[in-house]
Amino acid sequence: MAHVHNSLGDYEKAEDYFLKAMALVTDPAKKGGILLGMGLVKERQGSPDGALPFLQKALALYKESSLTEDGSSLIAKAHMSVGQCLEGMGDKAAATSHIRSAVRIFRKTVGGDSPLTANALGILGRMLLDQNERQEAEPVILQALELEVAKDAFHPDTVWKLLNSLKELWTEGQAQHQLSELRTHCSRYVRPMRMARDRIVSHQPSDGEGKYEQGTIAVIYKTAGELFMLAGEYDEAVRFLQEAVLFLQEIKDFDCRSLIASCHTSLHFLAGQLSHAATADA
Known part of the structure; x- marks a missing residue:
């Protein structure tokens, strides 16, 4: 019942049920789940300071009940909760340390290709x-x-956020990047960007009313097009940006x-680059 009330936004009742459950449960794994639930309630109430002790107790409990400190994905999940709570409190260094631990433990316990690891x-x-740890x-x-x-x-929303982060790496901040550096790094993004488009197209019927939200698909195509441009893949950049424009024009x-x-500005630049390349090849 506590989790039900928590998901419904009735945090007072959720907290009451979690506290009652905590008094009854002795199994470490179940008690850890209750503590994590209490922490989530406190965070949703806008009290990360109140949430952190519950989350830290859950992490400690999972570690104590495991043979090793990295022997369970539950430990990794607790590290994730503690880390994100600390981030909300502004302690970025400590938060990052917990998320690093979560990545390491997830890789060991559920595998490098698990959605949890991703x-x-x-x-x-x-x-x-x-x-600013860009490298x-x-x-x-x-x-x-x-x-x-x-x-x-x-x-799609997660994919767009990751693409946008990669774009920010090369287009924001004070560092100046050589064209060769941009192309070397951004060419590594080509394959996953193509895979993203394939996933989108596979759920996009001919009437355009696909499974995914149009705005998110539009910004995926736009951001990917800009990354293709940085990679020097101009023809592919044009295709992605043109698709982005078509989706954006449908949003009311x-x-x-x-x-x-912005898409048209990029397309104008690409047209000039492709024209110059065609002239040079002639």
Whole structure:
């Protein structure tokens, strides 16, 4: 009942049921789940300070009940909860340390290609990028993207966030990048971007009313098109950006004019580059 009330947003009742359950349960795994649930209630109530002790107790309990400190995916899940709570409190270094531990334990317990590992890698990459640890963040985000586009349950919003993080790595901040560097790194994104498009198209019937939300698909195509451009794959960049424009033009409940204008600016640049290349080849 506690989890039901928590999911319904009735946090006072959820907290009451969790506290009653905690007094009755002795099994470490079940008690750890109750503690994590209590922590989630406190976070949703806007009290990360109140949530953290419950989450830390859950982590300690899972460690105590395991033969080793990395012997269970439950320990990794608790690290994830503690890490994200600490991030919300502004302690980025401690948060990142917990997420690193979660990634390591997930790889050991559920495998490197598990959705749990993919999610943890995505969060770790985002945290590293937020701390301007760009060199370390880039391969982590790329690995998360590769796992996300390959797993059974395809989540476009997650894919877009990862693509956008990769774009931010090369287009924001003070660092200046050589064209050769951009192409070398961004060419590694080509395969997962193509896989993402294949996943989208496989659920997009001819009438255009596909399984996925149009706005998310539009920004996936736009961001991927811009990354194809950075990779020097100009023909493919044009195709993705043109598809982005088509999707954006169909959206009626949001003003997409600036996004469409951005696509047209990129397409104008690409037209010039392709024309120049054709002239040079002639």
